[in-house]
Amino acid sequence: MKAPISKSWPAPAKLNLFLHVTGRRSDGYHELQTLFQFVDHCDYLDFHVTETSDIRLHSKMSKVVADSDNLILKAAKSLKIAANYAGGADIWIDKLLPMGGGLGGGSSDAATTLVALNALWNINFPHQKLAEIGLSLGADVPVFINGYAAFAEGVGEKLQTVKVDEPWYLVIVPDVHVSTQQVFQHPDLPRQTPKLNLQSLMERTWSNDCQTLVANTYPQVANALSWLLEYAPSQMTGTGACVFGRFEHSQQALDTLAKLPDSMQGFVAKGLNKSPLLERLAQL
Numbered sequence: 053m054k055a056p057i058s059k060s061w062p063a064p065a066k067l068n069l070f071l072h073v074t075g076r077r078s079d080g081y082h083e084l085q086t087l088f089q090f091v092d093h094c095d096y097l098d099f100h101v102t103e104t105s106d107i108r109l110h111s112k113m114s115k116v117v118a119d120s121d122n123l124i125l126k127a128a129k130s131l132k133i134a135a136n137y138a139g140g141a142d143i144w145i146d147k148l149l150p151m152g153g154g155l156g157g158g159s160s161d162a163a164t165t166l167v168a169l170n171a172l173w174n175i176n177f178p179h180q181k182l183a184e185i186g187l188s189l190g191a192d193v194p195v196f197i198n199g200y201a202a203f204a205e206g207v208g209e210k211l212q213t214v215k216v217d218e219p220w221y222l223v224i225v226p227d228v229h230v231s232t233q234q235v236f237q238h239p240d241l242p243r244q245t246p247k248l249n250l251q252s253l254m255e256r257t258w259s260n261d262c263q264t265l266v267a268n269t270y271p272q273v274a275n276a277l278s279w280l281l282e283y284a285p286s287q288m289t290g291t292g293a294c295v296f297g298r299f300e301h302s303q304q305a306l307d308t309l310a311k312l313p314d315s316m317q318g319f320v321a322k323g324l325n326k327s328p329l330l331e332r333l334a335q336l
């Protein structure tokens with residue numbers, strides 16, 4: 053009998069509530085201290101398990117990202133190889149998260165693919181093993197697999213689950229693509245923020261070491277930040293370009309979104325300490 057399509061697997065966005073660059077490794081990667089929280093704004097993926105070994109992605113995304121570069125296909129293929137799995141899958145994605153905005157959408161899509169196919173293919177690797185496979189696809193994949201808001205060190209793979217407030221965020225998506233690689237290669241990036249323990253970090257005002265460099269380079273980011281700072285404590289996520297303001301009540305965030313100038317795009321989302329991916333997995 054043909055397997056049914058397993059629908060609506062969420063791949064949530066993340067925000068870096070703070071991001072410190074504390075050093076540079078000999079392989080060029082940077083040591084970070086960062087705090088990840090999810091938000092309830094997601095891509096959605098559907099999976100159909102097939103007996104034939106092909107893995108196919110059905111999406112308009114293919115016009116923007118070549119299939120050979122797509123992290124969804126890379127994740128599915130890595131899992132198939134690691135588990136020596138004979139079958140395949142058809143995959144559909146409703147791509148709602150902006151790409152290259154520091155919201156981690158590509159990493160989240162990869163994590164959702166690994167978690168969903170691990171279950172649907174009955175591979176049943178522990179999630180620690182999926183995180184190891186995921187790390188080779190992107191530094192942020194493990195936190196999405198782990199599924200809990202986390203303090204991360206190393207390049208983002210050493211995770212400690214944390215519980216923080218779950219406020220509402222207004223996220224502005226500046227109309228510019230910021231390359232993570234270029235930010236990390238830039239000579240002006242501060243790279244020596246002292247490492248602190250988690251308690252000291254939680255008590256400080258949160259900030260992002262990449263923000264000044266990115267705002268100085270991209271006026272769209274600087275404009276979005278200065279607009280949002282009039283309404284709420286605000287900062288950039290990841291290596292940009294998205295910026296977020298923090299609100300206690302959804303209505304405050306929605307009222308501010310309504311005032312957003314036509315030249316800017318944005319959305320309102322709730323902070324989540326538990327990823328909706330884990331809720332979806334529990335429904336299987």
Ligand SMILES: C[C@@](CO)(OP(=O)(O)O)[C@H](O)COP(=O)(O)OP(=O)(O)OC[C@H]1O[C@@H](n2ccc(N)nc2=O)[C@H](O)[C@@H]1O
Binds near residue numbers: 084
């Ligand atoms: C720094 C963060 C914070 O969340 O930025 P965002 O991508 O979310 O904006 C992420 O860890 C990024 O993760 P991800 O986007 O998966 O990065 P990768 O694909 O692994 O790396 C892209 C490039 O950035 C550089 N890179 C990335 C991560 C890191 N800790 N040090 C680095 O120097 C490397 O040059 C690498 O080639």
Ligand SMILES: Nc1ncnc2c1ncn2[C@@H]1O[C@H](COP(=O)(O)OP(=O)(O)O)[C@@H](O)[C@H]1O
Binds near residue numbers: 155161232
């Ligand atoms: N499924 C995917 N979704 C988004 N981007 C992807 C995907 N697969 C590959 N990419 C590539 O990864 C880059 C970074 O994507 P994304 O994760 O959205 O941003 P960021 O790392 O800034 O949070 C994109 O510009 C795109 O070229």
